[in-house]
Amino acid sequence: KSDDKISSAPASVEEYRDYFLNNSDNGKNELIHISVSSAFSGAYANAVEAAREMKNVHIVDSHLFSHGTGLLLITASKLVKSGMSVEGIINELTKERHKISCSFALKTTRYAAKNSRVGPTTSYLLDLFKVKPIIRINRNVLEVGGLCLSNVKHHARNYIRKTLKNSKKISDGVLFITVSGCSEEFKQFIYDEATKNIPWKKVYVQEV
Numbered sequence: 001k002s003d004d005k006i007s008s009a010p011a012s013v014e015e016y017r018d019y020f021l022n023n024s025d026n027g028k029n030e031l032i033h034i035s036v037s038s039a040f041s042g043a044y045a046n047a048v049e050a051a052r053e054m055k056n057v058h059i060v061d062s063h064l065f066s067h068g069t070g071l072l073l074i075t076a077s078k079l080v081k082s083g084m085s086v087e088g089i090i091n092e093l094t095k096e097r098h099k100i101s102c103s104f105a106l107k108t109t110r111y112a113a114k115n116s117r118v119g120p121t122t123s124y125l126l127d128l129f130k131v132k133p134i135i136r137i138n139r140n141v142l143e144v145g146g147l148c149l150s151n152v153k154h155h156a157r158n159y160i161r162k163t164l165k166n167s168k169k170i171s172d173g174v175l176f177i178t179v180s181g182c183s184e185e186f187k188q189f190i191y192d193e194a195t196k197n198i199p200w201k202k203v204y205v206q207e208v
Helices: 013-022 043-050 067-081 086-099 110-114 120-128 152-163 184-194
Strands: 031-035 057-061 102-105 132-138 141-148 174-179 202-207
Touching: 013 043, 031 043, 031 067, 031 086, 043 057, 057 086, 067 086, 067 102, 067 174, 067 202, 102 152, 110 120, 132 152, 141 152, 152 184, 174 184, 184 202
Parallel strands: 031 057, 174 202
Antiparallel strands: 102 132, 132 141
């Protein structure tokens, strides 16, 4: 139904505890768990509670979500392979999480309104006037990073150019392009625009 609310729930403390035990050889190995931002989910709190009596399990609040968390995981993997200590890895991750840019351009705020992220009146007005917001996470705070009034392609192009405008300050290591319900033609358009000025070493295109 159009008026149905949308909600989600994190894994329970018990599920986290079982997961940590299964992935640390029943506590024999060190495990670093990188959680989605504590500001937007109870996952971090549940993970911390599950690991409370597990000295080998270390929980890191990513301060990010979606592809932002993915970028932090890639960093963590490289640090593990370098032979860095657990304490050193955690210290590096807490520094790196604020260097990661994580933002979304929304075609509609209808679903954000259904899970109470946006007020219904605000959502109605934005969609009525075809205003498309750019949502970003900055130091564990969700904020509106801009608004676009143009059609979808112009909106996407402007969003990409604004996000990547300081190309000299952006690492060319990894780019995530995350889309939802887009045609192959539009995905290619996004890819071409995002790779036009930065020679990314690795680009991931994924559906959500």
